[in-house]
Amino acid sequence: MFKNLVVFMMLLVPVMDCVAAPKKKKEEPVVHLTDEQIYEELKKLALVFEVARDNFVEEADEKKMLEAAMNGMLGALDPHSSYLSADDFKEFNDKSHGEFGGLGIQITSDRGAVRVISPIDDTPADKAGIKAGDYITHIDGEQVFDLTLNQAVKKMKGRPGTKVKLTVVSDDGEPKEMTLKRAIIKVESVKHDVKMLADADPDDKETPKIGYIRISDFGATTSRDLNNAIKELEKDKVVGYVVDVRNNPGGYLTAAIDVSDAFLDSGEIVSTRGKEKTDIERVFAKPGDAVNGKPIVVLINHGSASASEIVAGALQDNGRGLVMGSQSFGKGSVQQQKPLGDGTAIHITIARYYTPSGRSIQNEGITPDIEVLHSKVEVLEKKESMYSEASFKNSLKNDKAKKKDKKKSDKDEKDADDEETPFEELTDEEKDARDYQLQRAMEMVIAMDTVKSRSITSPTDVFADDKIE
Structure with missing residues (x-):
């Protein structure tokens, strides 16, 4: 399954009615129909199409109607299954292979709202300050409610250098308008750097160096890029590694397996379980640890999903x-593209995945060994988004679970359209110093290296609690 199938776990995070708290889902029994009943329902579907087309007050777009019907059928299964038109399928594959045009926002659509999964590093959206969990309510002044995901994406795409105005609502409920300039988006899946603590002396030869590996998505080149990054970092004699997958919505399952395998010398990496009880696949690490047992800290947050x-x-x-x-x-499901032979495809959930200990993280997520909120402000306010995989109205169950602004003049509006939203330029050192989670992660790598070299009982002895503020 893992070798023969190119499986892409695309994160599609729905949003509830803007900032309303998610309601607890009520499970409904699965209804099975006989072949004869299915035939009768399909006849009814054709009849509905004909009656609607012939009686609608305006000329009906037949292709649009049929595509919406197919999307509705697949959307009834779970939030991640959908129909891909020929254009959508091509665009999907273009994104998966590292380069496309637009703003650099990974979004999702559900119940008429568009929500940001995460901005892609170093893109117009990222530089403008768009954050994971933000809602996009208008594109160039037009409401985006009830658009499909691909329709919203197409409205934001355009020629590089042209501008688009977005209305964005954050978790605090305050709408803000921003104008972004479109660009060619090149997704650099893996970045690496040698880092030191913010207060460290770079001229001191005894200052510990940490290998920092940022994985922004799991694409076709991630495994190769990771191995190249490790080779470069090892030349600098780093004491350990921070692997940063914050706001990484997922990608290829095979890439996630390869990344895990790079750091593991043995043991299970992941298992997937399909529809039938016998449909179980397990993947194990191959001998060889690319970093020779050096300490590793994995940084995650609410935007870390799937792969x-x-x-x-x-x-x-x-x-x-x-x-x-x-x-x-908390996205513990696997999707695959099933081509339909005419350039179109369906994107459908084919399995759940489980961690080596048998955990299903569906709707629950990975709980960090040490909780570190993003900044001092977030420690006090805890402004992580309340939405997750469990917010979906029809998300898969965890089968392992135990239980407005003032009106502006036309001139003001035109000026706003023409003016690109400014953003704060920071050096890499300034960004690192402000990144509270990263600083704590680097401290932990140093502590773990100290444990290894001095035989201290546990790296967490350095900290009094398992929650760092």
């Missing part, structure tokens, strides 16, 4: 890495 959770769960359950940050998203 990111596989990596965090594999290293956590095998005792190979310490997971820090905040609770991950």
Whole structure:
């Protein structure tokens, strides 16, 4: 299954009515129909199409109607299954292979709202300050409610250099308008750097160096890029590694397996279980640890989903890495594209995945070994988004679970359209110093290295509690 199928776990996070708290889902019994009943229902579907087309007050777009019907059928299964038109399927594959045009926002659509999964690093959206969990309510002044995901994406795409105005609502409920300039988005799946603590002396030869590996998504080149990054970092004699998968919504299952395998010398990485009880696949690490047993801290947050959770769960359950940050998203399902032969396809959930200890993180996520909220402000206010996989109205069950602004003049509006939203330029050092989670993760890597070299009982002895503020 893992070798023969190109499986892409695409994160589609729905949003509830803007900032309303999610309601507890009421489970409904599954209804099975006989072949004859299915035939009768399909006849009824054709009849509904004909009556609607012939009686609608305006000329009906037949293709649009049929595509919406197919999307509705698949959307009834779970939030991640959908129909892909030929254009959508091509666009889907283009995104998965690392380059596309637009703003650099990964979004999802559900119940008429558009929500940001995460901005892609170093893109117009990222630089403008759009955050994971923000809602986009208008594009160029037009409401986006009831648009499909792909329709919303197409409205934000355009020629590089052209501008688009978004109305964005954050978790605090305050809408703000921002104008972004479109660009060619090149997704650099893996970045790496040698880092030191913010207060460290870079001229001191005894200052510990930490290998920082940022994985922004799990794409076709992630495994290769990771191995190249490790080779470069090892030349600098780093004492350990921070693997940062915050706001990483997922990607190829095979890439997540390869990344986990790079740090594991043995043990199970992940298992998937399909519809039938006998449909179980287990993947194990091959001998060889690319970093030779050096300490690893995996940084996660609420935007870490799917493939990111596989990596965090594999290293956590095998005792190979310490997971820090905040609770991950909780998407424990696997999707696959099934081509239909005419350039179109369906994107459908085919299995659940489980961590090596047998945990299903569906709707629950990975709990960090040490909780570190993103900043001092967030420690006090805890402004992580309340939405997760469990917020979906029809998300899969965890089968392992125990139980407005003032009106502006036309001139003001035109000026706002023409003016690109400014953003704060920071050096890499300034960004690192402000990144509270990263600083704590680097401290932990140093502590773990000290444990290894001096035989201290536990790296967490350095900290009094398992929650860092």
